[in-house]
Amino acid sequence: MKLLTQNDLPLSEETAVAIGLFDGIHAGHMALIHDIECQTGLKSLVYTFDTKPNHTAYKNIYTAEEKASIFASLNVDMLYQQSFTREFSRLTKEAFMERIVKDMRARHITVGFDFRFGRNAEGTAGYLQEQAGRFGYTVCIVPAVKCGDGKISSTLIRGHIERGEMEQTASLLGRFYFIDGKIEKGKHLGSSIGFPTANISTDKLLPRYGVYATIAQIDGKCYPAVTNVGIKPTVSDAGVPNVETFIFDFSGDVYNEWMRVNFVSFLRGERTFPNVDALQKQIAQDAHLAYEMLRDLEVYKNHILW
Numbered sequence: 001m002k003l004l005t006q007n008d009l010p011l012s013e014e015t016a017v018a019i020g021l022f023d024g025i026h027a028g029h030m031a032l033i034h035d036i037e038c039q040t041g042l043k044s045l046v047y048t049f050d051t052k053p054n055h056t057a058y059k060n061i062y063t064a065e066e067k068a069s070i071f072a073s074l075n076v077d078m079l080y081q082q083s084f085t086r087e088f089s090r091l092t093k094e095a096f097m098e099r100i101v102k103d104m105r106a107r108h109i110t111v112g113f114d115f116r117f118g119r120n121a122e123g124t125a126g127y128l129q130e131q132a133g134r135f136g137y138t139v140c141i142v143p144a145v146k147c148g149d150g151k152i153s154s155t156l157i158r159g160h161i162e163r164g165e166m167e168q169t170a171s172l173l174g175r176f177y178f179i180d181g182k183i184e185k186g187k188h189l190g191s192s193i194g195f196p197t198a199n200i201s202t203d204k205l206l207p208r209y210g211v212y213a214t215i216a217q218i219d220g221k222c223y224p225a226v227t228n229v230g231i232k233p234t235v236s237d238a239g240v241p242n243v244e245t246f247i248f249d250f251s252g253d254v255y256n257e258w259m260r261v262n263f264v265s266f267l268r269g270e271r272t273f274p275n276v277d278a279l280q281k282q283i284a285q286d287a288h289l290a291y292e293m294l295r296d297l298e299v300y301k302n303h304i305l306w
Contacts, residue, residue, distance in 0.1 A: 001072040004045075004080040009103040015078070016042040016108035017100060020115060021049055023154040024061040025070050026172050028112070028145040033074050035110045035140045042107055045078040046071055047100065059205035061154060061161070066180055066204075073305050080104070093118030093127060101135045110140040147172060164208030164266035176215070176262035176303045179204065179243055183254050195283050197228075197244040198254055200261070206241060207263055209270040213290035215300060216247045217260040222304065224248045224294035226287050227261055230270040246283075248291055262304055265293060 004011075016039035018032040036044040050064050062070070064081055071079050082088060091099070096118045100106045109128060117123040125141045132139050144151045152172055160169040161177055169177045181200030198216070209230035216225040227245040245261055267286055273279040294300070 001068075001076050002078045003068060004078055011043075011078075011103065011105045013043050014041070014105045014107045015045040016110070017045045017047050017104050017106045018110045019047045019100070019117070020112055021154075022046070022067060024157050024173060025067060026152055026154065026157055027147075027174055028142075028152040030074075030174065031142045031145060032110045032112065032140075033071075033076065035142065036108065037075070039108045043077040044075075045080065045104060045106075046076050047080050047082065047104060049082050049084050059203070061158060061177075061205050063180070063202075063204055066178070069180075070175075070305060090119055093123030096123060097128075097131055097135060101137065106135075106137050108138045108140070110142065113141055113143050158205060161205055161207050164210055164212075164269075166207065166212065166263045166265055169263075170303050174303075175305050176264060176300070177207065178260050178262045178305065179206075180258065180260050181243070183257050183259050185255055195246045195280075195287065197246050198259055199242055199244050200259060201242045206243070208266065209241070211267045211270070211286045212263050213265045213267060213293045214245060215262040215264060215294065215297065215304060216245055216250075217262065217304070218247075218250075218254060218257055222297055222301075223250050224291055224297060225261070226267075226283075226290035227263070228270070246287060248287075248294075260305075262300075264300060 016036035018036045020029065020032065022029050033044075033046070036042075036046075048067070068079060068081070100109065111125050111128060113125055115125050129139050129141070146152065149156055157169060157172050160172070166177060179200065179202050181202050183198045183200060185199075206229055210228070212227045212229065214225045214227040216223045225245050225247045227243060229241065229243055231241050243261060245259070267289055273282065
């Protein structure tokens, strides 16, 4: 997959373009990806927007880098991540359409039924259809994709993640929810009680604080693991959340290595223990439960992004 920049525009090849925020790249979004990949003679292109700034009330499901890795795994030919600048936010719907048609060489455009664009969100999917003849493209408007809980949406998925419902999350995403990061040096508290951990930090959406059975990916290989998400109230008073993973059947210096943590199943919520001995005993129980659950990683391979 080619990551496009402004220097690549206008494109020389005609494209089928899927446009949207793609927050979560969930089962609903997959219908858009499938449509552009079915357009004979056109390069498939995803036109999306860089992630919203994280703040207390809103956290991104995926970072821009994580989204790119997912699109690459879906065999999309090209990806353009538009910076949401003040200038861009002021584009009229007509100016936005001209950019898509002229810069992206769009001959087919796919959007969700509720897609809005242009200044004050004045552009709609209906407007795209109205302008098709003028600009010379075809249009596909993808309806809402339903599940047992109603319409599949990023809001629905975000709720599952925040409640630690990782099986439901994986079902809607089509993959395990994961967090990418560079392994950082910790305070070696895990090592002191027999469970050395690989620590990563992130500003994106974290699952409910607690302990999870996870699958760690390092250097192209998968390992069963158990992961704590939270602030470690028993051994720390910093109050800063992080992702701390004990990897089974693994040894070696991994500091500064890239790691992906795939969340398979919630085991228990975070809690404060009376002392370190009690914490150590509970971690041993958590590790045993996770290891038994993940004994055969082949069972989970279809939900892991490579």
